[in-house]
Amino acid sequence: MPDSLLYNKHLLWRAGFGIGIDQIEDLKNKNVKLLISDLFTQKNFTEIGYDTPDADVSDYTMDNRTPAEKKKEMQQMIRQQNNELNLNFLEKMVNGKDQMREKMAFFWHGHFATRINNSKFNKQLLNTIRKNALGNFKDLLFEVSQSPAMLNFLNNQQNKKGHPNENFAREVMELFTMGRGNYSEKDIREAARAFTGWGYDKEGYFKERTNLHDAGSKTFLGKTGNFTGSDVLNIILEQKATARFITAKIYRFFVNENADRTIVEQLSTNFYNSGYDIQKLMTEIFSSSWFYDKKNIGNRIKSPIELMAGMMRILPMNIQNPENLIVYQKLLGQMLLYPPNVAGWPSGRSWIDSSTLMLRLQIPQIWSGLRPLEYSPRQDDDIDMGMKSRETAFNKSFKNPNITIDWGRLEKVFADKKCEDYLIQNTKTLDMDSVKNFSDKSMKMNIINLMSTPEYQLS
Template identity: 60%
Template structure:
C-alpha cells in the first residue's frame, strides 16, 4: 500500500523531532514532506542553556572546608540547578523550532552517557552536544572527551603516567566509537597511555597535564608513535568501524530497531567519506525513499521523553509546577541528563514492563484531571544525582499540575479524523471499542485514543 504525504509528514515529525506541534495539524495535508524537511533542516540560532555560573561550581576541595550549613546550602543550590537543566532541555524539546537539532542532542545525550553531580559539568556537556549535534562527529567526540563531566565520570582525572586508568580508553572505543570486536585489550592499555594527563582544573576547564602524560612510544590500533589523546582519537576516527558503529546506532534510534545491514553499510560509507558530517548523514536518512516504507512507520516504541514531549506538543498545556515532570521522568524510567549507566538508556521493548505500560496508557487521563497519579517513585537518590528530595517534595503536587486548553484543541480537531492525526498505526479492530468509553466529545476521543497501546508507537 502506498504511503500518503499525510502519513510521511507525521512520520518525519515524529522521528526527526518530537512529534506534531498543535499549529502543524492543518499543514499535515497541505504541505509536502519536502517542505516539512526543509523547515526542519534550515539553520536557526541556537541559544546555550545557561543556569549555572562559574562561581557556582561545586568544587569538592572548597566544599570540604565549608561549615555544615554552608555546605548544605551549596549542595541544595546544585540540586536545583541540575533540575533546572533537565527542565530547560525538556522545554527546548517541546517548544524549540530546532526540532532536528534538539532530537539529535537527545540522541547524543544518551550516547555520550555520563552521570555526575556537578551542575556546571552537566551544563557544559549538555551545551556541547546541543551545539555540535548536527556538526562534525570528530569535533563532537573531542569536545565531549575533554569535558569535565566525561573526564570525571570515566576517571580520566586519575589517569597518570606509570599508573594508567583504562576506563575512558575502553569506553571511548566500546561505546562511543567502534564497538566491541574492533579493538584488542592491548589497544585499551595503549590508548589509556595516550590519554594520561588529561584532566580539568577546579573551574572545570580542560587541562592536559604534561608532567602526568606518558610520552613513550605506543602501538595503538595498528599505528606506532608517541601519541597523545587527540592523536588517539584521530586514529579511532580513521577506522571505518567507527563510521559503521555510529551509523548503525543512529539507524536503530531514528529508523528501526530491526537493522537493514545493506542500508547501514551504504550510509556508513557515505558518512566516512564526508569526514563524519552528521547533518549529511541525517539528510541521507530523512530524504530517502526507504525511510518512508510502511515497515518503518510506527515501528518504534516511544521513549518516555518522546511520549511526554509529544503529548505536550500537540495539546496546548500549561504546567503549574514544571518540577512535577521530574516525577514522571523517574516513574517512566528516563531522567534527562541522568542515564542509568555509561551505556546510556535502553530502547525498544526495554521501555515497557507491566508498571510502566500501565502508567504510560494512563498519562493522558492523569494530565487531563480524570484520574489521580497514585504511583510513587522509588527512593534511590544515589541514582538521581541528589535530585531525590525534589522528586519526593513534588510527588504530591502533580495531580493538578497540568491544564490543557481543551476549547482550543477541540476547535482545531473539529471535523478531522483524530486517530489519523494521533496514531502512526491503525488501532486493532479499527478502534471500535473506543466508542464504549467515550461520551462522543472530541476531548474524550483524544484522551481515549492517547490511552491505547498503539499511541505508544512512533
C-alpha cells in the same frame, strides 16, 4: 488518508518530537521534501542554562554555618540547577523551532552518557552536544572527550603516567566510537597511556597536564608513535568500524531497531567519505524511500521523554508546577541528565513493564485532571541510589503538575479532522469502536482515550 500525512507524521516523530499543534492545519498538504528542508534549516543556536545562581564562596566565610550545613546548601543548589537544566532541555524539545537539532541532541545525550552531580559540567556538556548535534562527528567527539563532565565521569582526572586509568580509553572505543571486537585489550592499555594528563582545572576547563603525560612510544591499532590523546582519537576516526558503529546506532534509533545491513553499510560508507558529516547522513536517511516503508512506520516504542514531549507538543497546556514533570521522568525510567550508566538508556521493549505501561496509559487522564497519580518508581530504578524511603516521602508530598489544557483550541483545530489520523502513527490496528465506547462523544474525551491506547505508545 493520503500518504503525505502518514509520511509527514512519521518524519516529525523521527526527526523531532511529534506534531506540534501549529503544524496540524497544513500537514496533510505539505510536501515531505519541504518538511525535511524546514527541519534542517538550523535556527539561531541558544545555550540552555539555569537561573539559580552559583554559590559565592565569600557568602560562607563570615557566618556560623557548620561545614555540614554548607555542604547541604551546596547540594540543594546543585540539585536545583540540574532540575532547571533538565526542564529547560525538555522545554526546547517541546517548543523549540529547531526540532531536528534537539532530537539529535537527545540521541547524543544517550550516546555520550554521563551521570555526575556537577551542574556546571552538565550544562557545558549538554550545550556542547546541542551545538554539534548536526555538525561534524569529529568535532563532537573531540569536544565531548575533553569535557570535564566526561573526564570526571570516566575517571580520566586520575589517569597519570606510571598509573594509567583505563576507564576512559575503554569506553571511548567500546561505546562512543568503534564498538566491541574492533580493538584489543592491548589497544586499551596503550590508549590509556596516550590519554594520561587529560583533565580539567578547578574552573572547569580542559587541561593537558604535560607533567602527568606518558610521552613514551605507544602502539595503537597497528600504528606506533609518541601518541597523545588527540592522536588516538584521530586514529579511531580513521577506522571504517567507527563510521559503521555510529551509523548502525543512528539507524536503530531513527529508523528501525532491526538494522538493515545493506542499507547501514551504504550509509556508513557515505558517512565516512563525507568526513563524518552528521547533517548529510541524517538528510540521506530522511530523504530515502526506504525510510517511509510500512515496516518502519509506527514500529518504535516511544521513550518516556518522547512520550511526554509529544503530548506536550500537541496539547496546548499551561503547567503551574513544571518541576513535577521530573517525577514522571523518574517513574517512567528516563530522567534527563541521569542515564542509568555509561551505556545510556536501553530502548524498545525495555521501556515497558507492568508498572510503567499502566502509568503511560494513564498519563493523559492524570494530566487532564481526571484521575490522581498513585505510583511509586520502577523497582529497578536506582536514581535515588536505593533510598526508597525518600522516594516514598517524595511521592506522598507530590501533587499533580497543575496542568490546564486549552480544549477549546483543540476543538477548533480538529473541528473538520479525525483526531486519530494525527495522534496515531498506525491506525490500521486501532479499534476505534472501543475508543468511542469509552468516550462521552466529546473531542476532549476522544483525544484522551486515543492517547490512552497502546497504539499511542508507538512512533
